[in-house]
Amino acid sequence: MNPNAADVRAGMPARACDCHTHVIGPTENYPMVANRHYTPGPASAAQLREHLEHMGMARVVIVQPSVYGTDNQCLIDALQALDGRARGVAVIDAGFSVTRLRLLHEAGVRGVRVNLESAGLHDAGHAERALVTVCARVAELGWHVQLYAAHGVIAALGDKLATLPCPVVLDHFAMAPWSPANAKALIRWLQSGRVHLKLSAPYRLATPGDAARWAQALCKEAPGALLWGSDWPHTARAPGKAPHEVSPYRQIAPAQLLEDIGAWLPTPGLRQTVLADNPDRLYWN
Numbered sequence: 001m002n003p004n005a006a007d008v009r010a011g012m013p014a015r016a017c018d019c020h021t022h023v024i025g026p027t028e029n030y031p032m033v034a035n036r037h038y039t040p041g042p043a044s045a046a047q048l049r050e051h052l053e054h055m056g057m058a059r060v061v062i063v064q065p066s067v068y069g070t071d072n073q074c075l076i077d078a079l080q081a082l083d084g085r086a087r088g089v090a091v092i093d094a095g096f097s098v099t100r101l102r103l104l105h106e107a108g109v110r111g112v113r114v115n116l117e118s119a120g121l122h123d124a125g126h127a128e129r130a131l132v133t134v135c136a137r138v139a140e141l142g143w144h145v146q147l148y149a150a151h152g153v154i155a156a157l158g159d160k161l162a163t164l165p166c167p168v169v170l171d172h173f174a175m176a177p178w179s180p181a182n183a184k185a186l187i188r189w190l191q192s193g194r195v196h197l198k199l200s201a202p203y204r205l206a207t208p209g210d211a212a213r214w215a216q217a218l219c220k221e222a223p224g225a226l227l228w229g230s231d232w233p234h235t236a237r238a239p240g241k242a243p244h245e246v247s248p249y250r251q252i253a254p255a256q257l258l259e260d261i262g263a264w265l266p267t268p269g270l271r272q273t274v275l276a277d278n279p280d281r282l283y284w285n
Contacts, residue, residue, distance in 0.1 A: 002266045005258035012056035013272045017279035019061045020171070020200045020229025023048055023078040033069040038237035039246050040067060045081035051232050052085075054254035057275075061283055063089045063146070065235065066115050070096075072104065079108040087283040089113050089146050092137065105141050110283045111169065112138055116149040124156035131157075131164060139165040142285055144196075151176040155185065162192035167282065169227065172201040178210035183217050190222035196282065199264055199274070200229035203250065215264035219274075226274045227282070228265070230257050 003011070024030075024043040032039065052060055060082065064075050072090045079086050089111040090104050114130050116122070127149055134145050145164070147154070148171040154161075155176075161168045174197055176182050189195040197218065202211035218226055234250035241247045265271045 002259075003262040005255040005262065008258045008262045008271075009056045011268060011271070013268075013276040015059060015276040015280065016055075016057040016271075017059040017061065017227075017275060017283070018052065018055060018057050018230050018232070019227040019279055019283070020198055021048060021051070021060055021062055021232045022065045022235060023062055023074060024065065024067075024233070025074045025077070030068065030071075030074040032067040033071075036067045037243055038067070038235070038241070039244055040065070040233070040235050040249065041246050043233040043249070045078040048078070048232065049082070051230070051254070055230070055257065058085065059279065059284075060086045061089060061229070061279070062086055064091045064113055066091075072109075075109075076104070076107045091115070092134070094133075096137070101138065101141060105143075109143070110285065111144040111146050113146040113148065116147075116153060117171075117175065122150050122153055124153050127153045128157055128160065131161075131168070135164050135166040144169055144282060146171060148172070149175070151182070155182075158185070159189065159192075161189055162194040164194070167194055167196060169196045169198060169282070171198055172204045172231070173197065173199065173211060173214050175204065176210075176214070177206055178213045183214075187218065187221045190218065190225035193225070196225045196227060196278070198227045198229045200227075201231040201234075202260070203234075204231075211260075212263060219265065219270055223270060223273050224278060227278055228261065228274050 023045055024040045062078050064072055070091050070093050075088050079088050088109040090109045091113050112134050144167040146169040154174050199215055202208050234252050236250050238247040265274055
């Protein structure tokens with residue numbers, strides 16, 4: 001029997017980390033890019049603190065959302081507001097100098113996100129070039145590259161992911177539909193020690209029930225490669241909303257997130273590994 005939400009909250013590991021969240025600041029202070037695909041409402045660092053309290057989590061990773069492009073100021077300010085409890089994943093381009101990258105590192109950034117899915121980019125060649133280019137910029141900093149891409153893109157890259165000079169983190173169950181063949185390939189990459197995967201945002205999978213199947217298989221075969229993320233504040237582009245109209249967030253209660261943790265990570269040992277030990281190595285280096 002899986003532990004319930006209250007039991008999961010009460011038994012949360014001391015260094016538990018939510019490895020996928022976003023902070024959205026006031027538009028007058030943090031303007032969004034004009035060519036964005038959706039517009040989220042405010043989600044402050046103070047609200048993120050409340051979320052962590054509800055979850056019983058000590059630490060958090062804040063990921064740069066696509067709406068800010070390569071302007072990471074909101075991310076940097078949020079990291080400062082979290083007083084050492086947070087690490088960041090930024091977005092960069094070719095214009096970032098070594099000095100700018102080192103300043104991001106000092107602010108708490110430990111990775112770079114390559115987001116192809118939000119832009120609808122499904123060309124595997126483009127994805128490989130983007131990953132190689134980014135890795136060349138940040139490998140010496142000890143950072144990782146976080147890839148948000150359609151499963152078809154990830155599958156086409158295949159074993160190349162494990163040969164990159166930076167560790168790779170695959171967002172949101174690698175966006176993969178469940179099948180034994182997909183599981184065999186994904187487990188092989190995760191067992192390389194160079195590829196990681198976030199158990200996060202099951203609502204982004206084509207079949208939400210696949211999340212439980214993936215969690216069971218991956219926890220059995222590659223627990224040391226897994227991370228957990230809430231995807232707070234659960235961004236979405238609401239049906240019928242234009243890109244510059246504010247879309248409401250998905251309404252997902254902390255109890256539901258805790259129940260997911262209990263179902264996906266049903267033992268204290270798994271929760272210690274996925275929620276605390278794995279983030280230690282990737283983000284607190």
